[in-house]
Every structure is written in structure tokens, then in C-alpha cells.
Amino acid sequence: MPAPTILTDWHDLPEALRGATVALGNMDGVHLGHVAVLRAAHAARPAAPLAALTFEPHPREHFRPEDPPFRLTLLPAKAQALGAAGASIVYALPFDAALAAMPAETFFETVLAQGLGALHLACGQDFAFGHRRGGDAASLARMAEAGGIGLTVVPPVMDRQGPISSTRIRRALQDGYPERATAMLGRPWEVRGVVVHGDKLGRVLGWPTANLWLGRHLEPARGVYAAVVALADGREVKGVANIGRRPTLGGDPETRLEVHLFDFQGDLYGQEIGVRLLHFLRPDAKFAGLEELKSAIAGDAEAARAALG
Structure with a gap:
């Protein structure tokens, strides 16, 4: 089209x-x-x-x-x-x-x-x-x-819940039910934005992420999601996303979306991508240190792969 x-x-x-x-x-x-x-x-x-x-x-x-x-x-x-x-x-x-x-x-x-x-x-x-x-x-x-x-x-x-509306879709996303939003939209909800430079900590931890600011988008429930990422070249890659303010790392003033793309090599900085949130896996959490955070991310990635089939 x-x-x-x-x-x-x-x-x-x-x-x-x-x-x-x-x-x-x-x-x-x-x-x-x-x-x-x-x-x-x-x-x-x-x-x-x-x-x-x-x-x-x-x-x-x-x-x-x-x-x-x-x-x-x-x-x-x-x-x-x-x-x-x-x-x-x-x-x-x-x-x-x-x-x-x-x-x-x-x-x-x-x-x-x-x-x-x-x-x-x-x-x-x-x-x-x-x-x-x-x-x-x-x-x-x-x-x-x-x-x-x-x-x-x-x-x-x-x-079954009544008239489909943007208000209901916003509420479903804020309550952590992206599947309900998908059903009302007829497609998964997507945050689209340009990949910005983060602090490269994900790379150090072994889980490199593409970072987006939410900007004028609605902030959905903070936490971890199974996601599919639409790349600028038309490819779609499965991944695990986190929306939040990184409490383990001292906290961010602005909410960011970080997504780790499975089995992906490439530089996405400056490119526009769309992150489609499919399943909410767990709320944002604060961990005692980087090792605990690292093992939590590994568990999240496994859960996301399972959720995405």
C-alpha cells in the first residue's frame, strides 16, 4: 500500500x-x-x-x-x-x-x-x-x-467489554495488558523512534540494547516485555524490551525504552525503528547489583523467547 x-x-x-x-x-x-x-x-x-x-x-x-x-x-x-x-x-x-x-x-x-x-x-x-x-x-x-x-x-x-476506544487502549497498556491493546488495534502497539546512544552498559553486561526515548508517546506499564522490532530495512526481529527509569543504576529523569534484539548483529544508531510490545513479562524491579541485574536479564530473554514462540 x-x-x-x-x-x-x-x-x-x-x-x-x-x-x-x-x-x-x-x-x-x-x-x-x-x-x-x-x-x-x-x-x-x-x-x-x-x-x-x-x-x-x-x-x-x-x-x-x-x-x-x-x-x-x-x-x-x-x-x-x-x-x-x-x-x-x-x-x-x-x-x-x-x-x-x-x-x-x-x-x-x-x-x-x-x-x-x-x-x-x-x-x-x-x-x-x-x-x-x-x-x-x-x-x-x-x-x-x-x-x-x-x-x-x-x-x-x-x-465483550463495550465500545473500542483510544482511552481503553491506553488503559490496557498502562495496566500491563498489551494483548488487549493488540486486539482493539488490530495490530500490536508500536513505539517508533530514533535509536540514541545510551551508556553502553548493556554491551558490558553482554546484552547490547537499542535505546529510544518515549517522547510524546504514552508511557505503558514499566517493566519487561516480549517484543518484535521493525527495522528501517523492513526486517522484523524478536527481542526483549524494558520500559523504565533503570532504578538499579540510580534512576533516569526520563523514561526510556531499551530493547535487546535476539541473534542480531548491526549498528542501529540514528535509525528509526518500531518496537511492538506483545507480552508483559514482569514489572520494573531494583536489583542489588550488576550481577543480579545480568542474571535477571538472562531470565527475561529466555521468558521473551518462550512467549514469542
Whole structure:
């Protein structure tokens, strides 16, 4: 599936990038519910290009910048997931003070109707938009009908616990249940980032690791995971990952993700990798010294290999 075209403005779009059928929402994580909205948009006008409209930063990041990071997907990963679900265009509109202050009617008229020339819209039942979330699915339906644009309002995708949502996926990850997140996303949750230099201690201990900062990603339960690492060249390598602040080594001010790749030789510094968390093995722990830490890592690696089959 070719990568979608990412646009960060709705003004003066070339004709080829207008006239799409547009799925609306923040779509953090691009879970099964979001995919259902995309599919409904496509089904309504299959001959039209399929687009997703989302906001960057996430509105919550704009309104509450002091909140801890909570994102499941940052824009490049989100666009890739939207592309895998069929979108050829991603409108990632900058969410700033001007957009936050725009009334729902103005947003519909200037952005959706005039700017994007949308042929058809699709959204979830809980979609809200415009200044102080003044527009909802019902008011969008009235505006769309008046403007001659189709609208599909998509019911939530359910599992045994209820409607699938980004909030539930975040909670599953924070509680140490990545398998539940995988089921709701339709794929394992992945932290994507550039490999940075650590203090090379893993190498000294005999377990070299690739290090990433979590940055704006949600911090899942701290501890050890069985993981699969997606490399920049397309290869996938099994491994064992640790998310935490390294209490045995005096503690880090910022949470890091360290992953040891099984049976792997190569230099990953400066490369972007994706670490997919599949199984939670144990919580973060403080060990008496390096020898105890070393034997714990050996046990973790064995447990991860077994969990990954």
C-alpha cells in the first residue's frame, strides 16, 4: 500500500487532492473503530479518493500541554496506519488557537465544504468539532444535508467489554495488558523512534540494547516485555524490551525504552525503528547489583523467547 499524501493545510488545494470522501476524527491509534469509519466513508463513494481528516497536535495536547504524554500514534505512524486502512490522503490540520476558536458552522463551511470540497463525510457517533466542541454528529448531519454533502455516522465497534476506544487502549497498556491493546488495534502497539546512544552498559553486561526515548508517546506499564522490532530495512526481529527509569543504576529523569534484539548483529544508531510490545513479562524491579541485574536479564530473554514462540 503506497504511503498516503499528508497535507497540513486546507487552503488552495490542487484539484487532485480535493473531492474526496473524508473520515473525520482524531484517530489516535487508528484502532478497529477508526478503521470502520474509513471503510464506511469508502463504501459511500467507492470511486472517490479516500481521505482521513485529523488534527496535529491532538487537541488535548493543545489545551492541556502540561498533561503527561498520552499519544498512541504520532503523525508518521498514524498516517502509515491510515494508509494501510485504505486512505490515500491524510489531512493533518494544525490545531492552533485559530482552529480552536472556529465555530462548528465555519469549520464545516470553510474547511470541509470549500477547502476540501468533500463529497461525503463519515464519523463516529461521538464525533465533536468546532469551538468548545459545539458541533456533534447530529449538527453535522444537518449541515451536510443543507450543503448537499453525504454523511455516514458509524456506530462504535464493540468487543465483550463495550465500545473500542483510544482511552481503553491506553488503559490496557498502562495496566500491563498489551494483548488487549493488540486486539482493539488490530495490530500490536508500536513505539517508533530514533535509536540514541545510551551508556553502553548493556554491551558490558553482554546484552547490547537499542535505546529510544518515549517522547510524546504514552508511557505503558514499566517493566519487561516480549517484543518484535521493525527495522528501517523492513526486517522484523524478536527481542526483549524494558520500559523504565533503570532504578538499579540510580534512576533516569526520563523514561526510556531499551530493547535487546535476539541473534542480531548491526549498528542501529540514528535509525528509526518500531518496537511492538506483545507480552508483559514482569514489572520494573531494583536489583542489588550488576550481577543480579545480568542474571535477571538472562531470565527475561529466555521468558521473551518462550512467549514469542
